[in-house]
Amino acid sequence: MIPELGNFALIVALLLALIQSILPLIGAHRGNATLMAVARPAAQGQFAFVAIAFGCLAYSFISHDFSVINVAHNSFSQLPKIYCLTATWGSHEGSILLWALILGFWTTAVTVFSRHLPDEMVSRVVGVMGLISVGFLAFMLITSNPFLRQFPIPADGNDLNPLLQDPGMVMHPPMLYMGYVGFSVAFAFAIAALLSGKMDAAWARWSRPWTTVAWMFLSGGITLGSWWAYKELGWGGWWFWDPTENASFMPWLAGTALIHSLAVTEKRGAFKAWTVLMAIAAFSLSLLGTFLVRSGVLSSIHAFATDPARGVFILGFLGVVIGGSLALFAWRAPRMLSGGGFTWFSREALLLANNVILLAALGTVLLGTLYPLLMDTLGLGKISVGPPYFNAVFVPVMAPAFFLMGVGPLLRWKQASLPDLATRLKWALAISLAVGLIVPLTQKGFNVWVSLGLMLSTWIALTVIEGFRERLKHSQGGLFGRLSGLPRSYWGMQIAHFGIALGVAGITVVANYQTERDVKMSPGEHVELAGYSFVFQGVSQVPGPNYVAARGEIEVSRNGSRVALLYPEKRTYNASGMPMTEAAIDPNFLRDIYVSLGEPLDGGAWAVRVYYKPFINWLWLGGALLALGGFLAASDRRYRLSLRKAVASVYAQAGARA
Amino acid sequence: MKSRHKKLLFIVLGLCGVGIAAALILNAFQSNLVFFFTPTQVEKGEAPTGRAFRIGGLVEKGSLRRDADGLTSHFVVTDTVKSMNVAYKGILPDLFKEGKGVVAEGRLGADGRFTATQVLAKHDENYMPPEAASAIEKAQRAKTLVK
Numbered sequence: 001m002i003p004e005l006g007n008f009a010l011i012v013a014l015l016l017a018l019i020q021s022i023l024p025l026i027g028a029h030r031g032n033a034t035l036m037a038v039a040r041p042a043a044q045g046q047f048a049f050v051a052i053a054f055g056c057l058a059y060s061f062i063s064h065d066f067s068v069i070n071v072a073h074n075s076f077s078q079l080p081k082i083y084c085l086t087a088t089w090g091s092h093e094g095s096i097l098l099w100a101l102i103l104g105f106w107t108t109a110v111t112v113f114s115r116h117l118p119d120e121m122v123s124r125v126v127g128v129m130g131l132i133s134v135g136f137l138a139f140m141l142i143t144s145n146p147f148l149r150q151f152p153i154p155a156d157g158n159d160l161n162p163l164l165q166d167p168g169m170v171m172h173p174p175m176l177y178m179g180y181v182g183f184s185v186a187f188a189f190a191i192a193a194l195l196s197g198k199m200d201a202a203w204a205r206w207s208r209p210w211t212t213v214a215w216m217f218l219s220g221g222i223t224l225g226s227w228w229a230y231k232e233l234g235w236g237g238w239w240f241w242d243p244t245e246n247a248s249f250m251p252w253l254a255g256t257a258l259i260h261s262l263a264v265t266e267k268r269g270a271f272k273a274w275t276v277l278m279a280i281a282a283f284s285l286s287l288l289g290t291f292l293v294r295s296g297v298l299s300s301i302h303a304f305a306t307d308p309a310r311g312v313f314i315l316g317f318l319g320v321v322i323g324g325s326l327a328l329f330a331w332r333a334p335r336m337l338s339g340g341g342f343t344w345f346s347r348e349a350l351l352l353a354n355n356v357i358l359l360a361a362l363g364t365v366l367l368g369t370l371y372p373l374l375m376d377t378l379g380l381g382k383i384s385v386g387p388p389y390f391n392a393v394f395v396p397v398m399a400p401a402f403f404l405m406g407v408g409p410l411l412r413w414k415q416a417s418l419p420d421l422a423t424r425l426k427w428a429l430a431i432s433l434a435v436g437l438i439v440p441l442t443q444k445g446f447n448v449w450v451s452l453g454l455m456l457s458t459w460i461a462l463t464v465i466e467g468f469r470e471r472l473k474h475s476q477g478g479l480f481g482r483l484s485g486l487p488r489s490y491w492g493m494q495i496a497h498f499g500i501a502l503g504v505a506g507i508t509v510v511a512n513y514q515t516e517r518d519v520k521m522s523p524g525e526h527v528e529l530a531g532y533s534f535v536f537q538g539v540s541q542v543p544g545p546n547y548v549a550a551r552g553e554i555e556v557s558r559n560g561s562r563v564a565l566l567y568p569e570k571r572t573y574n575a576s577g578m579p580m581t582e583a584a585i586d587p588n589f590l591r592d593i594y595v596s597l598g599e600p601l602d603g604g605a606w607a608v609r610v611y612y613k614p615f616i617n618w619l620w621l622g623g624a625l626l627a628l629g630g631f632l633a634a635s636d637r638r639y640r641l642s643l644r645k646a647v648a649s650v651y652a653q654a655g656a657r658a
Numbered sequence: 659m660k661s662r663h664k665k666l667l668f669i670v671l672g673l674c675g676v677g678i679a680a681a682l683i684l685n686a687f688q689s690n691l692v693f694f695f696t697p698t699q700v701e702k703g704e705a706p707t708g709r710a711f712r713i714g715g716l717v718e719k720g721s722l723r724r725d726a727d728g729l730t731s732h733f734v735v736t737d738t739v740k741s742m743n744v745a746y747k748g749i750l751p752d753l754f755k756e757g758k759g760v761v762a763e764g765r766l767g768a769d770g771r772f773t774a775t776q777v778l779a780k781h782d783e784n785y786m787p788p789e790a791a792s793a794i795e796k797a798q799r800a801k802t803l804v805k
């Protein structure tokens with residue numbers, strides 16, 4: 001009964017989404033206030049019904065209703081309750097439903113926080129988001145219905161993939177989707193601006209906080225995903241350049257370019273067409289990412305062949321969204337008049353360079369991700385593009401961006417002076433060069449990449465400090481008072497930039513100085529690594545809720561004193577019989593000690609893998625700071641207080657011009 | 659220099675930069691492509707000798723054995739028609755099992771033995787690495803054609 005209710009709610013939601021998109025768009029086109037008034041209630045109703053459907057699916061999972069195919073494939077009677085809930089979005093069908101739910105949430109948020117926007121704009125934005133909802137709900141109902149039943153009812157489920165049974169996976173997909181789907185707001189604002197033909201910079205100001213929030217979630221989601229892979233895959237890697245990771249990284253790169261070009265459009269009225277294009281790109285890549293990961297095309301091209309309806313629908317939908325919006329762009333963009341001019345050395349010019357570099361980086365990732373798929377689809381042979389390509393290309397492409405990142409925020413808009421900047425930054429440059437040259441010398445063997453990485457990281461950090469120093473130089477009062485007087489958007493930018501500095505330092509050090517050993521250990525044996533001594537105490541059998549674990553005990557000590565007692569596990573899940581490595585980590589600010597169990601060998605011995613990972617936590621800390629920076633920037637008071645004023649003045653200007 | 663010339667200069671410099679970057683990227687791309695071969699193709703001598711590539715198929719039942727160090731393993735990968743010996747030093751992935759699909763990346767030695775630097779088995783028990791599945795499919799198809 002409950003699954004049928006969910007199915008029915010989905011159908012109602014689809015009908016409401018149709019109303020939500022068609023009527024307000026017509027209304028906005030004709031200037032019909034009655035039709036435009038439909039936008040808000042229709043969107044909220046649509047969200048409510050998708051939420052009901054989601055609730056029904058979650059209930060089916062929690063109540064172990066194995067007559068629902070989706071539940072039977074992805075759950076198990078012994079599965080802990082929290083993972084029953086997260087299993088709701090563990091499958092293809094469930095994750096598409098989560099997508100639709102979050103889209104409804106964002107649309108509703110727009111309807112609530114847009115009281116100060118002109119009705120016409122709101123109708124168009126909500127209408128465009130409605131069209132996306134129509135696409136997703138129809139996709140679900142036609143090809144990927146999560147509520148399908150089966151008969152006979154199996155006695156038990158197949159269990160959720162053990163890799164997904166981890167706290168990191170509870171938060172990672174919803175956060176990632178909040179980011180992906182959040183870009184739909186920026187996309188809808190851009191399309192609405194194109195439709196309206198009013199190419200003033202007002203839409204940039206409206207869409208800016210939304211875009212920043214979406215970016216914040218995406219940054220957090222990617223960081224969590226990387227942390228999960230590190231913990232859960234059992235071999236200590238935190239980024240594999242795997243297509244599923246690239247799928248989330250590409251929208252992030254486009255989104256990062258977007259928030260920077262939005263800044264120029266809002267403040268200077270320049271880059272208007274470019275910003276619209278970036279908004280289209282960020283959202284299109286989010287769609288591409290969702291489908292790449294969720295359609296099964298990555299694990300096998302044949303997944304498409306076995307279910308052609310799905311593949312055709314996805315390609316069609318992508319074609320309509322990307323092709324349609326680009327066509328609209330081509331038609332309308334020539335009308336956009338760009339605002340203020342600028343010289344080659346100005347904040348605008350550097351932000352332009354930032355965008356070009358981010359886009360080049362995006363292009364390299366796109367090439368490496370899609371080319372193998374394309375070759376395979378065309379039957380031209382199977383190839384793979386591994387981490388060596390991405391590392392070889394991505395680092396040199398991004399290095400100039402990191403350098404310019406230090407300079408950009410210190411430049412004036414329109415025109416800046418190079419000699420002046422050189423005087424302001426010579427100390428930062430000197431220290432960065434010194435750090436980059438001296439620190440690697442303390443290790444054995446000078447490494448150019450370490451030198452470059454540390455130089456750039458120090459450079460970014462010092463220029464952030466210089467930025468604060470200059471901002472505070474002319475203000476009065478105590479340091480704390482002066483710091484808290486700075487606008488939140490400024491804090492947000494600087495904290496995010498500082499996060500990049502930490503991340504670059506972390507990546508540089510861990511990638512070049514981590515050490516690892518794979519060894520065969522019998523109980524009582526010990527191994528040395530990076531000044532730590534690891535003693536293997538043996539393995540005991542420990543039962544878990546839905547698995548049995550062989551739990552090893554490893555004592556880590558340094559100079560005779562104990563540092564940690566670690567318990568890595570090798571689990572075997574009851575339902576699937578699938579083995580899983582659960583690593584044990586002793587973290588601290590400067591390093592992680594990471595141990596995991598390989599396979600059992602004869603005579604009570606085990607293959608054991610031990611890692612020493614210096615600075616790895618700087619990486620997650622950097623990611624967290626990105627998200628924090630995004631949050632601060634989006635909560636700047638000028639978005640809350642002066643919106644009404646800004647809108648009024650923009651329209652007054654528009655009126656005066658007309 | 660007139661401002662028009664200056665602008666032109668910047669555009670030309672920009673285009674040069676983009677061109678060089680593109681050339682470097684494509685070069686890196688070209689040299690890091692990893693091609694895939696089936697054991698049948700390797701037997702026919704189609705695989706390169708000086709370059710890393712991937713092979714895939716099933717781990718032959720009963721073929722896995724370990725050296726005394728416990729870490730070096732030897733096994734046979736088959737596409738059900740032809741098979742080849744593989745050696746790997748390191749911890750095998752969780753889902754590595756005899757009779758299951760596997761993909762290995764490495765180089766072919768002069769003695770015809772494949773030394774793997776990486777062994778992949780994917781995230782799901784029921785899932786066969788696509789390369790392995792296609793290797794078996796191809797070999798089977800070739801066999802029926804010969805008959």
